[in-house]
Amino acid sequence: MSGPPAASAASPPALELRHVAKRFGGVLANDDVSFAAVAGSIHALVGENGAGKTTAMRIAFGLLAPDRGEVAVDGVPRRFAGSREAVRLGIGMVHQHFALVEAMTVTENVVLGAEPGSPWAIDLAAASGRVAALGRELGLPVDPAARVARLSVAERQRAELLKALYREARVLILDEPTAVLAPPEAAALFTVLRRMRDRGRTVVLITHRLSEVLAVADEVTVMRDGRVVAAREVQGLDAAELARLIVGREPPPRAARTRARPGAPVLAVRGLTVAAAAAGARTGGRPRRHGVSFDGRAGEILGVAGVEGNGQTELVEALAGLAGPFGRPTVAGVSGTVSFAPPGLAANGAAPGLVDLAAAGVRRRRQLGIAHVPEDRRRRGLLLALDLAENSILGVHDRPPAAVGPLHGWLDRAAIRRRAAAILARFAVRPAAVGLRAGELSGGNQQKLVVGRELSLPPRLLLLAQPTRGVDLGGSALIHRQILALRDAGCAVLLVSSELEELMALADRLLVLHRGRVAGELDPARATAAAVGLLMTGETAAAGAPG
Amino acid sequence: MSAAAGGGPRGRARVRARLAPALARLAPWAARLAPARAPLLALLAAFAAGALLIAAVGDDPVAVYGLLLGSALSWPDGIGYTLFYATPLLFTGLAVAVAFRTGLFNVGAEGQLYAGAFAAAWVGIAGAGLPSWLLAPLAGAAAIAAGGAWGALPGVLKARFGAHEVITTIMLNFIAVAIAGYLTAHRYRQPGDPILETRPIGAGAHLARLGSLLPGLPARIPLNLAFPAALAACALVYVLLWRTRWGYELRVTGANPDAAAYGGIAVGRQLVLGMAISGALAGMVGINEVLGYRYRYYDGFSGGYGFTGIAVALLGRNHPAGVALAALLLGALARGGLFVGIFSEHVSRDLVLVLQGLAILFVAARRAGSAATGDRRSRGQRLPRSANP
Numbered sequence: 037m038s039g040p041p042a043a044s045a046a047s048p049p050a051l052e053l054r055h056v057a058k059r060f061g062g063v064l065a066n067d068d069v070s071f072a073a074v075a076g077s078i079h080a081l082v083g084e085n086g087a088g089k090t091t092a093m094r095i096a097f098g099l100l101a102p103d104r105g106e107v108a109v110d111g112v113p114r115r116f117a118g119s120r121e122a123v124r125l126g127i128g129m130v131h132q133h134f135a136l137v138e139a140m141t142v143t144e145n146v147v148l149g150a151e152p153g154s155p156w157a158i159d160l161a162a163a164s165g166r167v168a169a170l171g172r173e174l175g176l177p178v179d180p181a182a183r184v185a186r187l188s189v190a191e192r193q194r195a196e197l198l199k200a201l202y203r204e205a206r207v208l209i210l211d212e213p214t215a216v217l218a219p220p221e222a223a224a225l226f227t228v229l230r231r232m233r234d235r236g237r238t239v240v241l242i243t244h245r246l247s248e249v250l251a252v253a254d255e256v257t258v259m260r261d262g263r264v265v266a267a268r269e270v271q272g273l274d275a276a277e278l279a280r281l282i283v284g285r286e287p288p289p290r291a292a293r294t295r296a297r298p299g300a301p302v303l304a305v306r307g308l309t310v311a312a313a314a315a316g317a318r319t320g321g322r323p324r325r326h327g328v329s330f331d332g333r334a335g336e337i338l339g340v341a342g343v344e345g346n347g348q349t350e351l352v353e354a355l356a357g358l359a360g361p362f363g364r365p366t367v368a369g370v371s372g373t374v375s376f377a378p379p380g381l382a383a384n385g386a387a388p389g390l391v392d393l394a395a396a397g398v399r400r401r402r403q404l405g406i407a408h409v410p411e412d413r414r415r416r417g418l419l420l421a422l423d424l425a426e427n428s429i430l431g432v433h434d435r436p437p438a439a440v441g442p443l444h445g446w447l448d449r450a451a452i453r454r455r456a457a458a459i460l461a462r463f464a465v466r467p468a469a470v471g472l473r474a475g476e477l478s479g480g481n482q483q484k485l486v487v488g489r490e491l492s493l494p495p496r497l498l499l500l501a502q503p504t505r506g507v508d509l510g511g512s513a514l515i516h517r518q519i520l521a522l523r524d525a526g527c528a529v530l531l532v533s534s535e536l537e538e539l540m541a542l543a544d545r546l547l548v549l550h551r552g553r554v555a556g557e558l559d560p561a562r563a564t565a566a567a568v569g570l571l572m573t574g575e576t577a578a579a580g581a582p583g
Numbered sequence: 584m585s586a587a588a589g590g591g592p593r594g595r596a597r598v599r600a601r602l603a604p605a606l607a608r609l610a611p612w613a614a615r616l617a618p619a620r621a622p623l624l625a626l627l628a629a630f631a632a633g634a635l636l637i638a639a640v641g642d643d644p645v646a647v648y649g650l651l652l653g654s655a656l657s658w659p660d661g662i663g664y665t666l667f668y669a670t671p672l673l674f675t676g677l678a679v680a681v682a683f684r685t686g687l688f689n690v691g692a693e694g695q696l697y698a699g700a701f702a703a704a705w706v707g708i709a710g711a712g713l714p715s716w717l718l719a720p721l722a723g724a725a726a727i728a729a730g731g732a733w734g735a736l737p738g739v740l741k742a743r744f745g746a747h748e749v750i751t752t753i754m755l756n757f758i759a760v761a762i763a764g765y766l767t768a769h770r771y772r773q774p775g776d777p778i779l780e781t782r783p784i785g786a787g788a789h790l791a792r793l794g795s796l797l798p799g800l801p802a803r804i805p806l807n808l809a810f811p812a813a814l815a816a817c818a819l820v821y822v823l824l825w826r827t828r829w830g831y832e833l834r835v836t837g838a839n840p841d842a843a844a845y846g847g848i849a850v851g852r853q854l855v856l857g858m859a860i861s862g863a864l865a866g867m868v869g870i871n872e873v874l875g876y877r878y879r880y881y882d883g884f885s886g887g888y889g890f891t892g893i894a895v896a897l898l899g900r901n902h903p904a905g906v907a908l909a910a911l912l913l914g915a916l917a918r919g920g921l922f923v924g925i926f927s928e929h930v931s932r933d934l935v936l937v938l939q940g941l942a943i944l945f946v947a948a949r950r951a952g953s954a955a956t957g958d959r960r961s962r963g964q965r966l967p968r969s970a971n972p
Contacts, residue, residue, distance in 0.1 A: 358844060399847030408845070416845045419838040430835065430846040439828045447826055 048111025050075035050238040051096055051127065051207045056105035058091055065091040067262040069105070073207065073255075078229055078239045080253035080270070082246075082282055084508035085480030086466065088262040089242045090132075093209045096240075097129040098122035109207075128200025129209040132479070132506075133414075134192050138185040142178055142195045143167050146202045170201050174228050190221040197228070208232065209240040214248060215506055219536050220343065220569060226252045244508050246275045246282075247537075260284050283509060294524065296336045296544040300377070302528045303332030303355075303497055304390055307372035310350040327372065328554055330547060332497065334377075337519070337529040339543025339560065341536065343572050347552035348532045349411060352501045355530070356408040357398040378404050379496055402431050405496030409487050409503050411532070413479075417486040420475035424465075425449075427474045428456035428489050455492075463488035464514055479506040487515050491522060498522060501532045516542060536565055548572055619905065622898050625945035626912075633938045640929045647927050647934070651919035661918060663794075663804035667876075669914025670806075671696070671868040671885070673813035675892025676899060676906040677820050678734075678864035682748075683901045684824060685857030686837035691737060691752025692865035693889025694759035695730040699866020701763040702729030703873040704880035707784025708771060718787035723870050730866015731859045733759055738858030742851030748858070756889070764882050771880070779882035790875040807875030809867070813910075816864060817903040823860075824903075833857050865889060894943050913939065 049072035058066040066088045073079040081089050094100045096107055098116030106113045109125045116122050119129070136145050143164045152166075153159030167180040171194070178187070178194045187195065193213060200208055210229075214222040229239050229252060241253060249256050249270060256273070258266040258281045266281045307327040328351065332338050342348055355374060375390035393401065410416035419427050429438040429452055436444070437451040453470050460468040463484045465477070474482060487503055503519070504512040519542060523529050533539050539546060539560065546558045548571035556571045634644035655665050675692045682689035689695075703726040710718050737751040764779065771781040790809060794802035824830035836843040836853040843850050872884055895913060899905030916935045924932030 402847050415841050421838050445827050
């Protein structure tokens with residue numbers, strides 16, 4: 037059952053790891069890992085966060101040197117001194133965090149380091165033609181002359197793909213490529229991957245999503261705790277069995293969905309618009325929200341669906357009080373009103389008594405009980421160079437139990453560490469060492485830390501943007517259970533997610549955004565995924581769109 | 584063979600088990616000292632490279648280094664002067680470190696210390712009749728306030744207009760020196776004095792020399808109360824940055840301003856505050872120079888304490904304890920360098936500057952190296968280890 041599949045006698049595997057081991061400090065990240073991707077196939081590498089998938093592929097791409105074992109390309113053992121040699125042998129890798137120069141065009145990025153023409157004159161016209169041709173050949177629509185800064189996440193990913201293909205990669209490693217994509221974009225990516233396979237290229241897809249493995253992969257290698265626990269063909273494999281292999285036991289139960297008992301509205305949004313300047317250069321200067329109005333109720337999860345870049349980010353940041361540069365109260369650029377029921381008022385009283393939040397900055401909003409899980413945890417949510425205890429108090433560092441004494445000026449380090457340890461334990465952050473720096477955690481554990489911190493505020497209104505991004509099955513189920521528990525305790529939840537499955541499973545009501553407008557509101561219990569997908573692409577004729 | 588080596592694998596495991604608690608107790612300490620490793624290595628490398636240089640010009644490295652350290656560490660003159668030379672570097676090193684922790688590169692400590700020194704002299708002159716218990720603290724407070732204000736200015740410019748602090752602090756250096764020089768020349772110079780310096784400050788503003796307080800230390804050594812004040816400033820900066828919420832807000836802003844804003848921290852205010860504290864620390868150089876040593880403002884007295892402070896902060900890894908060690912080291916080099924210049928055959932006192940420069944270069948090179956490889960651990964593990972037995 038374990039061990040690599042018998043390599044076909046005809047041709048050696050395009051990419052192979054043989055008994056690779058790699059240790060980081062005290063952690064054995066890869067322990068005797070053997071992996072073989074058959075030429076001309078799509079090979080999924082799956083496992084929970086921290087299973088060692090990315091480490092294995094970084095070794096295969098020459099970014100890390102293995103402590104033991106070797107890498108073989110087309111059956112020939114190779115020793116890489118860096119990724120340049122891997123690229124020369126036809127291996128390409130698209131990382132989870134893109135490596136693009138924002139100020140440059142797609143073509144300039146693609147040819148960076150492999151510029152055509154003579155050493156003193158880059159032939160950009162020829163390069164541009166080749167980039168366009170590559171894009172056409174594989175169905176990767178991207179404008180070669182567009183500046184990267186103006187591209188959406190999906191378009192950036194295409195630029196990264198083109199970068200690898202331009203270097204004539206025959207083996208393409210993609211690290212969690214769908215983590216940042218909406219369902220239609222992911223489907224489009226899979227079409228491209230299949231096309232590449234059909235033309236003889238080999239694709240290694242690192243993922244933790246079962247549905248992707250079953251939908252697109254020919255073969256799958258499952259890793260757990262740094263070891264390969266299974267390697268087999270995908271055909272004949274079902275989701276339950278795969279999940280068992282990944283988790284090593286029966287998969288955790290999905291969060292049991294209970295009926296919401298919505299209370300009084302605690303949040304009223306009326307005509308919210310974020311202007312270009314406040315939304316930042318990222319959006320290319322276009323206003324991204326156009327008069328959005330809705331209510332959020334206590335004890336209810338309001339889901340927000342939409343293809344990434346249709347105003348969800350701006351909505352959440354505006355509600356958190358964050359749209360201005362340097363985090364000033366969002367006076368300029370944001371119009372419309374946001375009102376909130378401050379604590380102390382009766383949740384079910386006849387007069388809810390909403391107060392306008394226009395003058396309230398982030399700190400005030402946090403004091404009122406508005407918690408926020410940002411979509412980009414590394415940029416917004418974490419202090420990578422500081423330790424987990426210090427990360428655990430961000431946003432509550434100005435009040436007890438973190439701060440004590442006159443003016444709440446003293447940090448009570450013992451209390452902070454105790455509280456941090458409790459959060460790490462409750463949200464299964466590993467390793468649960470409060471003295472570790474946040475940058476030393478894996479992506480999934482970083483996310484659990486941020487979610488844990490925000491859910492421990494404790495919030496009256498919880499703003500969630502991609503709360504389970506990059507989190508494995510067990511962690512996602514845990515986060516979902518905690519969110520539902522909070523809802524049942526009377527918290528209002530706004531859930532923005534690019535994972536339709538997550539929205540359908542959790543949301544009590546579902547708003548669909550398109551181009552900064554509410555394209556429709558649906559009841560997730562009755563709506564189909566197809567109907568939501570249609571609204572997301574802007575088809576307003578879909579059923580169930582109220583005024 | 585293995586039996587001789589310690590009772591076979593089982594015996595070795597037992598020994599390891601017995602050692603484990605002791606090792607576990609030592610581990611936190613080892614982890615605490617780990618940040619000191621890189622600067623120490625850089626220092627050793629700098630001295631090694633310096634030895635080659637000394638040998639190349641035809642001197643004996645052992646003798647020169649012996650002279651350097653011997654003259655810096657002799658009692659009482661060596662140590663007294665080493666500590667005296669270290670005092671301004673303690674202040675400027677702390678100043679630069681606090682700014683770095685807030686995410687700012689303060690190249691303006693030089694201008695801030697001139698502002699502080701001039702303000703101290705001005706109060707010392709204007710309040711000449713006041714009693715000591717009032718005048719000395721007032722003059723000291725003036726140094727702190729003036730340095731802080733001169734530091735806060737680039738902070739405000741950055742917070743309000745996004746002006747880069749490296750540019751503005753460099754420019755403000757020139758302005759501070761020019762204003763102080765002008766006022767000295769045209770307002771506060773002793774008539775007929777050929778030197779560009781102010782009238783002396785009132786006796787009430789003089790700080791006591793440590794020689795008058797410590798037995799065995801001659802009073803001719805200008806080491807004064809500013810030195811213990813500098814050590815106290817180190818402790819205060821540590822407490823501020825790591826034990827109070829205001830320090831936490833400064834460090835969070837320095838670590839990630841986007842996350843600081845997300846956490847409800849007013850980032851612009853932190854930039855101003857960080858620069859003001861940094862400038863105040865730099866301004867305290869005036870306490871040592873004016874109130875403790877020259878008893879007047881002397882044009883161009885610093886000659887680069889503010890810039891050497893950048894080196895001190897880098898070597899000290901922006902931590903008060905590290906800054907203290909680095910300042911003492913550079914103070915010792917400054918003292919020893921004098922003697923090397925006088926008593927060695929071919930080496931001039933510039934050797935000290937070369938050693939300083941090399942140490943900074945090696946610290947910086949190590950950082951650039953780790954940034955380039957993107958993986959701090961990959962350097963040591965680049966070579967695949969052969970299979971272990």
